[in-house]
Amino acid sequence: MAQTICVLPDEATKSALIEIAGDRSRPLEHILRACIILLAAERLSVQDVARQAGVNHPVVWRWQQRFAEAGVADPLRDKDPST
Template sequence: MLLDVSNAARLDAIANDRSRQLKHTQRARIVLLSAERLNVQDVARRAGVSRPAV
């Protein structure tokens, strides 16, 4: 998956926004980590979620 700079910046802002719901920040982190082409287990570990959540 390729993310352009503007979408990556938006997702980064969501992932780091403490006033957003946890599910939204986790989803943003999952997408950002997936864009780095990490495997599912690494994405889950780094995002702090289970493998099925990824």
């Protein structure tokens, strides 16, 4: 199931994502999520984002969707397992 989401962060958001992606003291999952959003913002295909990030397509779609819905804070928050 392909999704079409265009990720276009503003400059402040992009700077925050770059900072997160480069901060090796953060959890690896946060770094990976920031990298996925940054790669998607370069208008790479889902296939290219997935390949470069080392994840599968549904992971890319999930984080693109969560970023589109709630901005940079949501991809950094782990989903509550009870929802």
